[in-house]
Amino acid sequence: xxxxxxxxxxxxxxxxxxxxxxxxxxxxxxxxxxxxxxxxxxxxxxxxxxxxxxxxxxxxxxxxxxxxxxxxxxxxxxxxxxxxxxxxxxxxxxxxxxxxxxxxxxxxxxxxxxxxxxxxxxxxxxxxxxxxxxxxxxxxxxxxxxxxxxxxxxxxxxxxxxxxxxxxxxxxxxxxxxxxxxxxxxxxxxxxxxxxxxxxxxxxxxxxxxxxxxxxxxxxxxxxxxxxxxxxxxxxxxxxxxxxxxxxxxxxxxxxxxxxxxxxxxxxxxxxxxxxxxxxxxxxxxxxxxxxxxxxxxxxxxxxxxxxxxxxxxxxxxxxxxxxxxxxxxxxxxxxxxxxxxxxxxxxxxxxxxxxxxxxxxxxxxxxxxxxxxxxxxxxxxxxxxxxxxxxxxxxxxxxxxxxxxxxxxxxxxxxxxxxxxxxxxxxxxxxxxxxxxxx
Amino acid sequence: xxxxxxxxxxxxxxxxxxxxxxxxxxxxxxxxxxxxxxxxxxxxxxxxxxxxxxxxxxxxxxxxxxxxxxxxxxxxxxxxxxxxxxxxxxxxxxxxxxxxxxxxxxxxxxxxxxxxxxxxxxxxxxxxxxxxxxxxxxxxxxxxxxxxxxxxxxxxxxxxxxxxxxxxxxxxxxxxxxxxxxxxxxxxxxxxxxxxxxxxxxxxxxxxxxxxxxxxxxxxxxxxxxxxxxxxxxxxxxxxxxxxxxxxxxxxxxxxxxxxxxxxxxxxxxxxxxxxxxxxxxxxxxxxxxxxxxxxxxxxxxxxxxxxxxx
Numbered sequence: 001x002x003x004x005x006x007x008x009x010x011x012x013x014x015x016x017x018x019x020x021x022x023x024x025x026x027x028x029x030x031x032x033x034x035x036x037x038x039x040x041x042x043x044x045x046x047x048x049x050x051x052x053x054x055x056x057x058x059x060x061x062x063x064x065x066x067x068x069x070x071x072x073x074x075x076x077x078x079x080x081x082x083x084x085x086x087x088x089x090x091x092x093x094x095x096x097x098x099x100x101x102x103x104x105x106x107x108x109x110x111x112x113x114x115x116x117x118x119x120x121x122x123x124x125x126x127x128x129x130x131x132x133x134x135x136x137x138x139x140x141x142x143x144x145x146x147x148x149x150x151x152x153x154x155x156x157x158x159x160x161x162x163x164x165x166x167x168x169x170x171x172x173x174x175x176x177x178x179x180x181x182x183x184x185x186x187x188x189x190x191x192x193x194x195x196x197x198x199x200x201x202x203x204x205x206x207x208x209x210x211x212x213x214x215x216x217x218x219x220x221x222x223x224x225x226x227x228x229x230x231x232x233x234x235x236x237x238x239x240x241x242x243x244x245x246x247x248x249x250x251x252x253x254x255x256x257x258x259x260x261x262x263x264x265x266x267x268x269x270x271x272x273x274x275x276x277x278x279x280x281x282x283x284x285x286x287x288x289x290x291x292x293x294x295x296x297x298x299x300x301x302x303x304x305x306x307x308x309x310x311x312x313x314x315x316x317x318x319x320x321x322x323x324x325x326x327x328x329x330x331x332x333x334x335x336x337x338x339x340x341x342x343x344x345x346x347x348x349x350x351x352x353x354x355x356x357x358x359x360x361x362x363x364x365x366x367x368x369x370x371x372x373x374x375x376x377x378x379x380x381x382x383x384x385x386x387x388x389x390x391x392x393x394x395x396x397x398x399x400x401x402x403x404x405x406x407x408x409x410x411x412x413x414x415x416x417x418x419x420x421x422x423x424x425x426x427x428x429x430x431x432x433x434x435x436x437x438x439x440x
Numbered sequence: 441x442x443x444x445x446x447x448x449x450x451x452x453x454x455x456x457x458x459x460x461x462x463x464x465x466x467x468x469x470x471x472x473x474x475x476x477x478x479x480x481x482x483x484x485x486x487x488x489x490x491x492x493x494x495x496x497x498x499x500x501x502x503x504x505x506x507x508x509x510x511x512x513x514x515x516x517x518x519x520x521x522x523x524x525x526x527x528x529x530x531x532x533x534x535x536x537x538x539x540x541x542x543x544x545x546x547x548x549x550x551x552x553x554x555x556x557x558x559x560x561x562x563x564x565x566x567x568x569x570x571x572x573x574x575x576x577x578x579x580x581x582x583x584x585x586x587x588x589x590x591x592x593x594x595x596x597x598x599x600x601x602x603x604x605x606x607x608x609x610x611x612x613x614x615x616x617x618x619x620x621x622x623x624x625x626x627x628x629x630x631x632x633x634x635x636x637x638x639x640x641x642x643x644x645x646x647x648x649x650x651x652x653x654x655x656x657x658x659x660x661x662x663x664x665x666x667x668x669x670x671x672x673x674x675x676x677x678x679x680x681x682x683x684x685x686x687x688x689x690x691x692x693x694x695x696x697x698x699x700x701x702x703x704x705x706x707x708x709x710x711x712x713x714x715x716x717x718x719x720x721x722x723x724x725x726x727x728x729x730x731x732x733x734x735x736x737x738x739x740x741x742x743x744x745x746x747x748x749x750x751x
Contacts, residue, residue: 087711090487090490090714093490093491094490094493096491111487111714114487114488115487115488115490115491116488116491117491204607204692204694206692206693206694257582258582258602260604260607261581261582261604261607263692266581396487396488399713399714400713400714400715403693403694403708403713404713407694410694411696411697414607414608414696417604417607418604418607418608433513436512436513436514437513437514437517437713
């Protein structure tokens with residue numbers, strides 16, 4: 001008798017606990033579209049855009065103050081380092097305890113959109129911030145799956161460019177930066193000697209590997225996902241694209257073998273130290289300056305395209321659309337305030353100011369005309385963005401793709417660095433393995 | 441109910457009531473997350489459902505089938521990672537124990553500078569893991585790292601081509617080095633503490649009987665610290681087997697195959713690829729394995745000691 005009672009108590013306790021846990025896991029229950037129960041306060045998770053967290057806080061604080069003076073809404077800012085950001089967003093999604101407004105890497109848009117945690121930007125929401133047409137089309141293209149309302153709005157845009165060391169080029173008697181990959185290899189072999197190398201790479205940085213092979217795949221007329229959004233990693237064209245990238249180290253020998261283990265932007269340090277003559281990077285100017293280079297030491301050119309081409313669309317794509325999007329958590333308790341804050345941050349004035357501070361390009365058309373974005377560096381980035389950049393696949397499996405294919409490229413670089421042959425077969429085998437790991 | 445029974449019920453309920461807060465907390469902190477993990481492992485929990493995971497469809501044993509199907513790449517990779525982890529754990533625990541015990545025996549007798557030396561031995565254990573391991577990561581860099589500088593430039597070993605420590609098969613040895621460096625001070629600390637309890641007379645008597653120092657270690661020291669060793673090896677085993685920080689800081693989220701420890705592997709199969717159901721299934725399998733090993737270990741060592749006690 002006593003035992004039954006104990007068992008009953010235990011059972012009740014358990015079911016109560018389970019119920020609480022379920023309630024926690026289910027997010028706050030106030031339906032879609034948020035509420036306005038806390039109209040005087042907002043929590044904002046910003047991504048780390050400047051050299052460090054403190055610098056970002058110093059940049060954003062006066063702007064948030066300005067917003068508070070205009071609207072009376074106090075914004076609680078938290079700047080989150082990149083390695084933590086996605087994990088924090090996932091935890092917030094699972095628990096329902098998240099910020100009101102947040103920054104996301106634009107390549108995550110479709111993946112996060114699939115969780116349903118972000119407010120969809122339908123016509124009405126876009127109207128609240130001045131309309132969809134204010135933004136550059138390619139930036140809107142990287143804010144969610146095609147055919148659905150965007151999950152976020154563009155905040156800062158970036159694109160890839162070829163940065164080259166003017167002094168090293170002068171000394172090697174090279175007049176202009178390579179415009180095609182053939183020229184890259186020819187020029188590269190003239191530059192790679194006496195312990196110096198032509199091109200830098202971040203062989204162990206999965207995201208960077210993806211950005212590079214994505215563009216090369218476009219140049220081979222291929223995509224890593226087919227029209228139905230299914231992975232298609234190991235087709236002949238994608239194999240060629242990945243092989244072309246790894247061959248820069250394996251066959252052409254214009255990337256130092258040591259770059260295979262780089263993952264913490266060591267290639268930028270090598271560039272600043274005059275050990276490598278070129279890097280393919282997005283908005284690198286600020287980093288070069290912190291590593292001790294002076295404006296004018298480096299030149300900027302568009303990323304090379306296939307022989308006979310010029311930067312454009314399709315096979316002449318030469319960059320991904322890189323950048324940061326701004327999203328609103330669907331279960332925010334200050335929906336009107338959130339929209340007002342997004343409107344403020346994507347307004348012409350703030351766009352000029354913040355993109356100037358971070359060395360990025362405003363995704364808002366009207367803000368791009370500012371003289372600050374007409375420098376040599378930014379002109380190349382801006383033109384790439386408007387004419388020859390393509391968004392990474394906007395599919396829910398994008399982050400899985402970054403991990404699996406990024407790892408495949410890392411392994412191939414490791415082979416190349418160790419002197420093992422990189423063949424069409426070995427590239428295909430790695431990509432097939434990556435595709436088979438796409439479990440869901 | 442008569443007043444008499446009520447009193448009896450109250451009396452008998454009192455201890456349970458007093459225990460209740462502890463039981464509830466235990467449930468909340470340990471059991472509920474574990475039960476949830478097991479439940480999750482039977483669901484097809486991907487990013488589409490994490491916002492409200494009770495809506496995730498039931499997957500039945502599909503996640504487990506995926507994890508143990510050795511004809512598919514996911515199962516093969518998990519098995520490979522499991523074998524690597526077993527080998528790694530065996531070597532790491534063995535070396536940690538050996539170094540720790542040797543150092544503890546060495547510093548057992550008092551000599552000048554023993555205190556500072558003991559303190560120095562404990563430094564790796566006291567350092568924050570991230571700071572220590574990231575320093576190792578820099579030291580293992582191929583082009584600018586200290587390890588290659590000493591090996592290739594100073595000692596002239598290994599030829600002109602510098603070695604990659606963070607890529608390929610060498611990464612296993614790099615990981616083992618860091619793990620032993622980080623783990624042995626704990627073994628040292630525990631064995632040192634155990635040695636304090638051995639009465640000095642035992643050694644004196646043994647010395648009088650003509651036992652050399654090796655015999656004293658073998659006949660007195662090691663048997664005396666036996667029960668401590670039993671726990672020490674088990675704890676080291678569990679820590680090393682589950683170590684996530686060391687490979688994660690050393691290699692980032694995609695470790696080379698030779699150093700792909702199971703906890704990092706599971707992290708990659710769930711968090712990085714957003715497939716939480718499969719990750720949960722792998723975790724449950726890992727939990728079962730560790731439970732089995734622990735139970736087997738305690739049974740075997742316990743029986744061995746009982747027999748010794750009987751003899």
